[in-house]
Amino acid sequence: MGQMLQAAAQAHFGPGSGQPKLRAAAIDVDGTLLDSQHQVSEETAAVLKQALDAGLQIILASSRAPRAMWPILAATGLTEPCTFVASQGAFVGQYSASGQLHRLHQHMIPLTDAHHIVRLALSLGIPTNWFIGERWLVSEIDSHVRRESGIVGFEPLLAHLFTETAGPDKLMFMTGAENQHKLAELAAMLPDTVHAQISNPTYLEITRTGVDKAAAVQTLCHGMGIEPEQVVAFGDGPNDLGLFAYAGTSIAPANARPEVLGAATFHTASNDDHGVAQALKLILEHNERKNS
Incomplete structure (x- = not known):
């Protein structure tokens, strides 16, 4: 475990810090929970199980669609009754x-x-992803769609979007x-009825105004009687900054974007070095001290 994580965590969670017991962890998926090969490491999966067994609510919060969340939830044991946030906060559910x-x-x-919005995108020559x-x-299967399909593990359907009769959860x-x-x-x-976020420099994600990962996590935690200061948020991208603003503690992996690193309470190791697992271990130790 890096000295930077140890020192920052000691200052934040150490004896006399006054930090409350943490009751929920909202964790971004790609670039944070998953490694650079888009996999959950055995170490991370094991620590997530320890956290669940210790009573910590684990909420995966992603811009991925629900179907792209399923293999991750299954691999980490975060199926029902655990709740997840998908499609940039537009869909909340359980598998x-x-x-x-x-x-x-x-x-x-x-x-x-x-x-x-589809018409606007067509005028700029940008294909639409409708979730x-x-x-x-x-609207088109191009190299970007094929790459994304390889990452999330399922293929889209080529469709005439103007025949859809219900609005999407998210446009990408x-x-x-x-x-x-x-x-x-x-x-x-x-239009001002929608909210746009850049999840990485070449992805624009659009949801209904007022809908994002932070709003969804806040609603879930409020329903469980969990206060913001009892929540820790993990993330690596600009679309995680709302989570950071909401949660009492925010943790960014070393591979996070500079603005995210700057906003975090402290940093952990990169996603390829089990950063989420390292930080969760410290949180579990903190909670154990609060229980004693």
């Missing part, structure tokens, strides 16, 4: 151990606004680095 999806909350973009529940629809637009300026152009053209 049974057999893989059946149970929806708890769903906040869809109004259909007319979604179709308007609703477990469905992933695309992907470009190469040479065209990422088009994402900024699209974001500047959006």
